[in-house]
Amino acid sequence: MAYLRSVPRVWREREIKYRLIGGACRSCGRRFYPYRQTCPACGSEEVERVKLPETGTVEVFTVVRSPPSEFAEQAPYVVALVRLDDGTLVPAQITDVDPGEVYEGMRVEAALRRYRTQGERGIIEYGIKFRPLIQ
Amino acid sequence: MKPLASIIGYGAYIPRYRIEAKEISRVHTGGAERAPVRQKSVPGPDEDSLTIAYEAARYALRRAGIDPSLVEALYIGSESPPYAVKPSATVIAEALGFSRKLYGIDMEFACKAGTTAIISVAALVSSGVIRYGMAIGTDTAQGRPGDELEYTAAAGAAAFLIGPSSPEAVATIDHVYSYVTDTPDFWRREGEKYPMHTFRFTGEPAYFHHIISAARGLMEEAGLKPEDFDHVVFHQPNVKFPQRAGELLGFKPEQMKYGLLSGEIGNTYAAASLIGLANVLDNAKPGERVLVVSFGSGAGSDAISLTVGEGVEKVRDKAPTVAKLVARSKLVDYALYLRYRGMILR
Numbered sequence: 392m393a394y395l396r397s398v399p400r401v402w403r404e405r406e407i408k409y410r411l412i413g414g415a416c417r418s419c420g421r422r423f424y425p426y427r428q429t430c431p432a433c434g435s436e437e438v439e440r441v442k443l444p445e446t447g448t449v450e451v452f453t454v455v456r457s458p459p460s461e462f463a464e465q466a467p468y469v470v471a472l473v474r475l476d477d478g479t480l481v482p483a484q485i486t487d488v489d490p491g492e493v494y495e496g497m498r499v500e501a502a503l504r505r506y507r508t509q510g511e512r513g514i515i516e517y518g519i520k521f522r523p524l525i526q
Numbered sequence: 527m528k529p530l531a532s533i534i535g536y537g538a539y540i541p542r543y544r545i546e547a548k549e550i551s552r553v554h555t556g557g558a559e560r561a562p563v564r565q566k567s568v569p570g571p572d573e574d575s576l577t578i579a580y581e582a583a584r585y586a587l588r589r590a591g592i593d594p595s596l597v598e599a600l601y602i603g604s605e606s607p608p609y610a611v612k613p614s615a616t617v618i619a620e621a622l623g624f625s626r627k628l629y630g631i632d633m634e635f636a637c638k639a640g641t642t643a644i645i646s647v648a649a650l651v652s653s654g655v656i657r658y659g660m661a662i663g664t665d666t667a668q669g670r671p672g673d674e675l676e677y678t679a680a681a682g683a684a685a686f687l688i689g690p691s692s693p694e695a696v697a698t699i700d701h702v703y704s705y706v707t708d709t710p711d712f713w714r715r716e717g718e719k720y721p722m723h724t725f726r727f728t729g730e731p732a733y734f735h736h737i738i739s740a741a742r743g744l745m746e747e748a749g750l751k752p753e754d755f756d757h758v759v760f761h762q763p764n765v766k767f768p769q770r771a772g773e774l775l776g777f778k779p780e781q782m783k784y785g786l787l788s789g790e791i792g793n794t795y796a797a798a799s800l801i802g803l804a805n806v807l808d809n810a811k812p813g814e815r816v817l818v819v820s821f822g823s824g825a826g827s828d829a830i831s832l833t834v835g836e837g838v839e840k841v842r843d844k845a846p847t848v849a850k851l852v853a854r855s856k857l858v859d860y861a862l863y864l865r866y867r868g869m870i871l872r
Contacts, residue, residue, distance in 0.1 A: 409621035463872040464865075465571045486572055487542050503580040503621050504572040515608055517577070517617060525846045525854060 408518030532695030537585025566792025599659030603639025638822025680792025759785030
């Protein structure tokens, strides 16, 4: 049987992954994604949960052509660092694009998509990716 | 019937990819088959009926402009849910931040489930059980490779945020009428991947009988005639059926101008008549009257009569229009289509 990720872990992280919930550090002011209790910049535990803005800009990106087996059906796919409109940097997949269509500075918006399925019998994991902004 | 409730926000979503009917015909018949649509929408490899429903729901919420935590019902109509058992409504409600005091359910009645979701949520609002609720029709329909259905089975979603009846809303649901008989024109058994259908039997005794009975039933109860409506939308498994239904009922082609999209996006099943309604709302003027008649195999039709409200012009531009979503398209060939639909695996 295929390796199954922890179902409780997916459940615990659902709000963060469905709604783009990040952390805002009260000590150093840094905002980051995903939310965690300790600030990755200064180590403070004074971190607040914040709903991050759903639009941003592709800062840098790469194309994954040799994916882990769970992502094979989506390859080749684009992974980018997206600079959200509040300045937070989010690592995320860019979807609804061919690798050749992505460029630095591309305007994107968050959308709920399938991350992976846990084999034929397991759960389907969903979360936020980014796609070109539809205006 | 007193007005049931009002639509305060609406949103549609169509995946980006399209396959042309002539490309499907090239593979299976050497190009000989005359296709019932020009092209159909195809979901991307990370899309399913849940994710496209989320996109439509988010646009509906954006147009309604209300706090999502006030939404206390989510009814989703679909025949292609990602799970056999485990509702999509819970995921979408959680992702959009709806109230956790929530009447949430996934419904199935082939292509009719979306309009039935609207009627059900409108009834919850009308009875005072809730103030705001959302109804969605969504499908990523599957046709067996080579089957007639493969030319049209498409993907799309439409969502409607429903609240108390008000002339300032986007549109008010004035009257509803539903007509159902046991007619086995199309079905999919438990565990089967693709549906079966009874070819020509899907026409007269199924589609036309139910559409016409529901439309006439509504007009008779409400005391309305075809000419009282500015816009009419029928379920659209192809282009010809809804045109013929309109003709048989006495509607003119200009009344169907905005409600017929199947030629460009295919049959989006539970979303088909509702994306048509969304396109009407993108174009209609306040005071205009709209008739929507769905059809679901098995079989039944819901007829819904609406009056467009003052609010439509204020919310229209807050989310992408149907025309924009139809225009956002990228053609794929049959091989990529098979891959995106998970029919060939890497």
